[in-house]
Amino acid sequence: DQQVKQNSPSLSVQEGRISILNCDYTNSMFDYFLWYKKYPAEGPTFLISISSIKDKNEDGRFTVFLNKSAKHLSLHIVPSQPGDSAVYFCAAQVSPANSKLTFGKGITLSVRP
Amino acid sequence: DAGITQSPRHKVTETGTPVTLRCHQTENHRYMYWYRQDPGHGLRLIHYSYGVKDTDKGEVSDGYSVSRSKTEDFLLTLESATSSQTSVYFCAISGIGNNQPQHFGDGTRLSIL
Numbered sequence: 333d334q335q336v337k338q339n340s341p342s343l344s345v346q347e348g349r350i351s352i353l354n355c356d357y358t359n360s361m362f363d364y365f366l367w368y369k370k371y372p373a374e375g376p377t378f379l380i381s382i383s384s385i386k387d388k389n390e391d392g393r394f395t396v397f398l399n400k401s402a403k404h405l406s407l408h409i410v411p412s413q414p415g416d417s418a419v420y421f422c423a424a425q426v427s428p429a430n431s432k433l434t435f436g437k438g439i440t441l442s443v444r445p
Numbered sequence: 446d447a448g449i450t451q452s453p454r455h456k457v458t459e460t461g462t463p464v465t466l467r468c469h470q471t472e473n474h475r476y477m478y479w480y481r482q483d484p485g486h487g488l489r490l491i492h493y494s495y496g497v498k499d500t501d502k503g504e505v506s507d508g509y510s511v512s513r514s515k516t517e518d519f520l521l522t523l524e525s526a527t528s529s530q531t532s533v534y535f536c537a538i539s540g541i542g543n544n545q546p547q548h549f550g551d552g553t554r555l556s557i558l
Contacts, residue, residue: 336487366546375449375535375549376488383544421487431476431539432503433547435487 335359336424338436346444351409353439355422358403362424366433367396367407370419379420380407412443448472449550451536457556464523466553468536470516476539477519478547479503479511481532488535494519526557 337356345351355365363384368376382389382396382405389396395408409416422436448471458464468477476495480488480503490503492511500511508530510522523530533554537547 338487364544368549373551375537375551378546378548381544381546423488431545431547432478432490432493433488435480435489437485437487 333358334436335362336422336434336436338422338439340439341437342440342442344442344444345412347414348411351407351412351416351441351443353407353409353420353422353441355405355407355436356403357405357424359424359426359434360403361426362434363427364425365396365398365405366423366425367394368421368423369416370421370438376421409441412441414443414445417441417443449536449538449548451534451550451553453553454551455554457558458526459558460527461525464526464555464557466521466534466536466555468519468521468550470519470538472538472540472548473516474538474540475516476541476547477513478537478539479509479519479521480535480537481505482535482552483532491521491534528557531555531557 366381367379370376380394398405419438421438423433450469452467478493479491482488489505494500494513512520533552535552536550539545539547
């Protein structure tokens with residue numbers, strides 16, 4: 333039973349446009365959500381996170397939105413750059429004190445020059 | 446970059462042989478984790494540690510054991526490797542307290558023939 337779902341395996345966008353990466357979850361106990369970016373032959377790199385007490389968190393070009401009632405979050409990248417091309421993982425945990433992460437399968441983002 | 450070193454980075458071995466992967470950190474973080482990444486599965490937690498000699502199982506722990514005798518080192522052992530354990534293995538660390546994201550090493554690519 334997959335508790336964190338990234339249903340689209342890939343996304344291709346034009347440089348300068350917005351990239352929207354989606355993530356759904358089923359476990360209502362999740363209360364902290366993270367996005368990681370991964371390049372080939374490297375480990376995942378933490379990108380941005382959001383607590384369930386918020387519905388938006390912004391860091392530069394990256395914004396994460398959380399809709400708790402729909403159990404849905406999304407990562408917006410504006411403007412998209414070719415260096416953003418990578419695999420993006422959505423992850424969730426039950427509480428910050430319980431740090432075990434549950435990951436989605438990942439989305440491969442390609443940003444076309 | 447978080448001070449995490451995984452060794453070896455690549456290993457090829459035969460079915461039935463024992464294999465030990467090492468994760469070394471220089472951040473003095475309390476929590477350490479072992480994940481495996483496989484196509485179509487994202488990252489899945491194998492084992493984790495919340496302190497020296499304190500470890501617990503993750504969702505895919507069968508066939509794996511871990512040890513943590515020092516804060517800085519977390520070892521993952523495959524007692525008798527099987528082909529289904531061919532994967533990329535990632536170590537992660539995190540501190541205590543709220544909103545502490547996990548930081549990952551660059552992985553070990555393990556092939557079991």
